[in-house]
Amino acid sequence: MRGALVQEWIRLRTLRSTWWLSGVSLVVTTMLAVAFTLTAGTSTAARLGLPRGAGSPAVLGDQASFALVLSSAMQMTTLLVGLIGVFAFGHDYRHGTILPMLTSVPRRNSLASAKLVGVALWAAAVGVLCIALSAVVLVVVGGGRFAPGVGFADGRTARVVGGTVILVVLFSLIGLGLGWLLRNVPAAVSLLFVLPVAVEPILRVLLSVDALHSLAGAGRFLPFTAGGQLVAYTTKVDPSVPEAFRNDLSPLAGGLTFTAVVAVLLVISAVLFRRRDA
Amino acid sequence: MSTDNVLEALPSDPSQAVKPLRRGRGDAGASADKCLIKAVGLTKRFGKKLAVDDLTFEVHPGQVTGFLGPNGAGKSTAMRLMLGLDGGGGRTTFDGVPYRELRDPAREVGALLEAKAFHPTRSARNHLRMLAAPSRISDRRVDEVLELVGLASVAGKGPKSFSLGMSQRLGLAVALLGDPRVLILDEPANGLDPQGINWLRSFLQSFAESGRTVLVSSHQLAEMAQMADHLVVIGRGRLISDLPTDEFESRWSLKSVSVQSPQSEQLRRLLIDRGATVQSPHGDAFVVTGLDQAQIGDVAAGAGIVLHELATRVASLEEAFLEATADAQEHPIRTTSDLSAA
Ligand SMILES: Nc1ncnc2c1ncn2[C@@H]1O[C@H](COP(=O)(O)OP(=O)(O)O)[C@@H](O)[C@H]1O
Numbered sequence: 288m289r290g291a292l293v294q295e296w297i298r299l300r301t302l303r304s305t306w307w308l309s310g311v312s313l314v315v316t317t318m319l320a321v322a323f324t325l326t327a328g329t330s331t332a333a334r335l336g337l338p339r340g341a342g343s344p345a346v347l348g349d350q351a352s353f354a355l356v357l358s359s360a361m362q363m364t365t366l367l368v369g370l371i372g373v374f375a376f377g378h379d380y381r382h383g384t385i386l387p388m389l390t391s392v393p394r395r396n397s398l399a400s401a402k403l404v405g406v407a408l409w410a411a412a413v414g415v416l417c418i419a420l421s422a423v424v425l426v427v428v429g430g431g432r433f434a435p436g437v438g439f440a441d442g443r444t445a446r447v448v449g450g451t452v453i454l455v456v457l458f459s460l461i462g463l464g465l466g467w468l469l470r471n472v473p474a475a476v477s478l479l480f481v482l483p484v485a486v487e488p489i490l491r492v493l494l495s496v497d498a499l500h501s502l503a504g505a506g507r508f509l510p511f512t513a514g515g516q517l518v519a520y521t522t523k524v525d526p527s528v529p530e531a532f533r534n535d536l537s538p539l540a541g542g543l544t545f546t547a548v549v550a551v552l553l554v555i556s557a558v559l560f561r562r563r564d565a
Numbered sequence: 566m567s568t569d570n571v572l573e574a575l576p577s578d579p580s581q582a583v584k585p586l587r588r589g590r591g592d593a594g595a596s597a598d599k600c601l602i603k604a605v606g607l608t609k610r611f612g613k614k615l616a617v618d619d620l621t622f623e624v625h626p627g628q629v630t631g632f633l634g635p636n637g638a639g640k641s642t643a644m645r646l647m648l649g650l651d652g653g654g655g656r657t658t659f660d661g662v663p664y665r666e667l668r669d670p671a672r673e674v675g676a677l678l679e680a681k682a683f684h685p686t687r688s689a690r691n692h693l694r695m696l697a698a699p700s701r702i703s704d705r706r707v708d709e710v711l712e713l714v715g716l717a718s719v720a721g722k723g724p725k726s727f728s729l730g731m732s733q734r735l736g737l738a739v740a741l742l743g744d745p746r747v748l749i750l751d752e753p754a755n756g757l758d759p760q761g762i763n764w765l766r767s768f769l770q771s772f773a774e775s776g777r778t779v780l781v782s783s784h785q786l787a788e789m790a791q792m793a794d795h796l797v798v799i800g801r802g803r804l805i806s807d808l809p810t811d812e813f814e815s816r817w818s819l820k821s822v823s824v825q826s827p828q829s830e831q832l833r834r835l836l837i838d839r840g841a842t843v844q845s846p847h848g849d850a851f852v853v854t855g856l857d858q859a860q861i862g863d864v865a866a867g868a869g870i871v872l873h874e875l876a877t878r879v880a881s882l883e884e885a886f887l888e889a890t891a892d893a894q895e896h897p898i899r900t901t902s903d904l905s906a907a
């Protein structure tokens with residue numbers, strides 16, 4: 288198992304895509320953090336329904352908008368790290384390297400566990416770095432933009448930070464599961480992007496129509512939607528969000544829902560991996 | 566790209582590259598390092614198609630065993646079954662141990678299954694290091710095998726630009742990483758130029774001479790006949806013959822005599838009376854099997870028949886091979902034990 292982990296470490300490190308995707312994650316997250324910091328006041332005003340524009344008093348960012356900056360990684364890093372996950376098995380099936388890998392680590396459980404651990408740790412590291420960069424942005428750009436008392440020392444903010452890392456890791460694993468199950472990089476990449484970005488929002492809109500009123504709450508449990516609650520600062524419904532996209536699932540419930548979906552995907556893939564031909 | 570001059574880097578004497586077998590692995594003395602492969606009842610079905618059909622054979626140490634069969638015969642599938650890569654029937658053991666249960670597989674069995682099994686931009690060296698890691702094979706050994714297969718000068722490059730021959734050699738480098746006592750190579754000569762094939766042949770022969778075990782597949786009999794001491798021949802997934810190479814050759818190389826005579830009708834009748842088979846008559850010429858050159862000459866002389874040509878033709882090995890594999894189902898299995906019983 289130790290050998291398989293070393294192998295996975297080399298596999299990750301020696302793929303250009305790993306570095307590209309991780310690097311782009313850090314850059315994009317930093318840019319988003321800057322944008323969220325500069326607009327902290329505006330977004331706070333919008334959320335609280337305060338008057339804005341010429342003549343109205345300047346609004347400073349509240350703790351929720353501070354936490355939003357720290358969770359910038361949930362915007363793009365999740366998907367990019369999901370790609371790193373897709374490639375974990377996807378590349379090996381695409382390029383045939385699964386054969387020499389399985390001859391060097393014939394126990395399939397060991398090979399799979401090593402990939403899982405490797406990808407999850409890498410994703411966690413990228414997530415932590417993203418948060419660190421966001422924090423640097425807050426320190427450098429955030430001066431004077433947040434209300435007094437707003438800062439890092441806040442329990443709920445700490446939870447958002449933890450939730451961000453967990454969300455990034457879960458995305459990497461869902462990518463890994465899709466590549467593992469489908470053994471096809473384009474198909475897995477498409478699903479990774481289309482499910483959270485298009486399919487779930489469409490379903491949520493459909494579920495919110497009056498005819499389906501009794502089902503309206505079910506939309507909250509769609510996996511990516513539920514997972515998104517991991518980074519929610521508050522479960523209080525935000526009036527600036529359209530009804531179809533409001534979610535009052537607690538971070539714990541949302542996180543567990545998403546985790547369960549990821550786990551099911553991984554278990555199915557693992558069972559098939561043991562059965563299917565290499 | 567400078568892919569062509571790489572060949573010069575092939576070590577001139579491959580036998581130098583083969584290390585002596587390790588001794589004192591603990592248990593069984595001198596034979597401890599020799600590995601006998603037993604494949605029993607290998608079977609693989611793809612839907613309705615039986616790709617490998619109850620295939621049983623052994624691969625002995627100390628010689629090169631050729632695994633021969635036309636394209637689609639089931640060689641690759643059988644090798645994947647042997648290494649536990651595909652699910653199917655049967656059991657293969659390496660000195661009694663199935664592949665999946667080997668403690669340190671890369672140091673026991675080196676395998677080359679597909680030539681281009683690499684990521685196009687991961688350098689050859691990193692590819693090898695990655696595959697060496699589970700068996701704790703050193704970076705020094707990685708550079709050693711790169712040198713050995715003549716890829717040292719392109720070790721830092723992504724194999725995207727590698728020719729088929731270079732890819733095969735990278736695959737061979739993977740197989741050799743653990744300095745294993747068994748090699749299982751699927752069509753390693755594909756894409757090699759004649760020089761490369763020569764090199765491979767002498768490498769495998771000295772590898773086997775050091776007491777190790779080699780199973781190497783090919784669909785080309787001529788190539789195998791030069792490389793292998795023993796041939797396991799399959800067709801349509803079934804065993805056709807399991808014989809030393811020279812016995813396979815003599816068993817299957819059909820001799821015929823081509824004859825030309827102005828009195829060809831008369832001679833043909835006489836020969837048929839003597840039990841010969843006459844084929845492809847064409848003008849004065851025809852081909853005889855069942856009687857040898859001297860016997861035909863005697864018959865002709867006895868009847869006062871003039872001969873214009875009398876020549877023995879030995880069917881090429883390729884013809885023998887085609888004959889042997891043509892109708893796999895209809896031919897009985899021939900093995901060494903059948904022969905010695907006869
Ligand atoms: N993954 C697969 N799915 C379906 N049929 C296959 C598969 N792999 C091989 N076959 C079939 O099994 C037979 C044996 O193939 P193979 O082992 O590749 O033969 P060889 O290596 O001797 O050329 C062929 O008829 C081939 O078409």
Ligand SMILES: [Mg+2]
Pocket residue numbers: 637640641642751752
């Ligand atoms: Mg083949």
